[in-house]
Amino acid sequence: MYITITAQKLGKNYGQSSADFVQYLEKENQGLEQENMEHFFNQYGDEISAEEVVREIDGNTAKLKKKEPKFYSITVSPSKYELGKLENSSEDLKRYTRELMKDYVKCFNREINGRAITVDDIKYFAKIEHQRTFKGTDRQVRENQPYATKILQFKHDIRKIERGEANGNIERFKLKIGKLEREAPHQQNGIRIVQGMKKAGNQRHIHVIVSRKDASNSVSLSPGSKYKSSEVEMHGKKVGRGFDRDQFFERAEKTFDKTFEYKRNFAETYKARKDFVKNPNLYFAALMKLPTNEKAIAFKLMHKTGIPIIPNIPTSQAQLALRIFKRLRQGVDVAIKSSSIGI
Numbered sequence: 001m002y003i004t005i006t007a008q009k010l011g012k013n014y015g016q017s018s019a020d021f022v023q024y025l026e027k028e029n030q031g032l033e034q035e036n037m038e039h040f041f042n043q044y045g046d047e048i049s050a051e052e053v054v055r056e057i058d059g060n061t062a063k064l065k066k067k068e069p070k071f072y073s074i075t076v077s078p079s080k081y082e083l084g085k086l087e088n089s090s091e092d093l094k095r096y097t098r099e100l101m102k103d104y105v106k107c108f109n110r111e112i113n114g115r116a117i118t119v120d121d122i123k124y125f126a127k128i129e130h131q132r133t134f135k136g137t138d139r140q141v142r143e144n145q146p147y148a149t150k151i152l153q154f155k156h157d158i159r160k161i162e163r164g165e166a167n168g169n170i171e172r173f174k175l176k177i178g179k180l181e182r183e184a185p186h187q188q189n190g191i192r193i194v195q196g197m198k199k200a201g202n203q204r205h206i207h208v209i210v211s212r213k214d215a216s217n218s219v220s221l222s223p224g225s226k227y228k229s230s231e232v233e234m235h236g237k238k239v240g241r242g243f244d245r246d247q248f249f250e251r252a253e254k255t256f257d258k259t260f261e262y263k264r265n266f267a268e269t270y271k272a273r274k275d276f277v278k279n280p281n282l283y284f285a286a287l288m289k290l291p292t293n294e295k296a297i298a299f300k301l302m303h304k305t306g307i308p309i310i311p312n313i314p315t316s317q318a319q320l321a322l323r324i325f326k327r328l329r330q331g332v333d334v335a336i337k338s339s340s341i342g343i
Helices: 019-025 050-059 088-107 139-162 168-185 245-260 270-278 280-288 292-305 318-337
Strands: 001-008 071-077 125-127 204-213 228-232 239-243
Touching: 001 245, 019 050, 019 071, 019 204, 071 088, 088 125, 088 204, 088 245, 088 280, 139 168, 139 318, 270 280, 280 292
Parallel strands: none
Antiparallel strands: 001 071, 071 204, 125 204, 228 239
């Protein structure tokens, strides 16, 4: 499960309206007949139009400053293993989203009129997407990049020869390009993986756009708050503040597992991923204590997500720690970007 929470982009990308972002989320509907389109939905409604989403989000921004985010984007990308547990992918993901947003509100340390926040207090709209493309930060694209650079140079050389600016054998350059295309380490259906290429297989994921203000347009609810969970005194009263992201990510996993009876491996858990970044020694110590079959699955999952692992598992935990730390110092930042959940 890969989950991110992102504030509305201000400046060049997105302005004061949600229209550009909503239009971006409509990209898969282009050219489709009405009955084949994926529509926006929320806690109680389906087939909500893009126009209504823009109108509701843009009209719910009372007292927000010009440079404050008007909405947040939550992206939920289940792994192929998690998607494999779904019987009716789109409908199941809608059902999960509605449960997930209940978890979302429970992670705010806030009250409205003296009561705990409920899902009825937020204004959100969600959409299921079926495709994903490779990004420049993906491991496959990064590791193919040296080949891409050489191919680009050879194509540049060919153009120079065609313009009469240089001498050379064009066919020889084409053969070199073909060889590099085949030798690139990451291929999809026999084609070198490049940035922007559509990913094969089941790529369904969820986009949620949630208003910064509550449904009454009077209370600010920011999941981007720097305060995890605390209290502050305002006008002589103690007021709760903050959003607990750790709790949200953990709840998201538990809700998925309970809803679809999914048996989550240690390597797929948010806690494990966080320990991998914050305390690698604890992560690998816990990994080595797993039963043999679970450990084998965990190492397989780690390999799939790009986390640096060793080819042969040493018998001594001291040896393991020493060899792993050498790899971690070089690869931890890149590896976690390819892992299963945003931190």
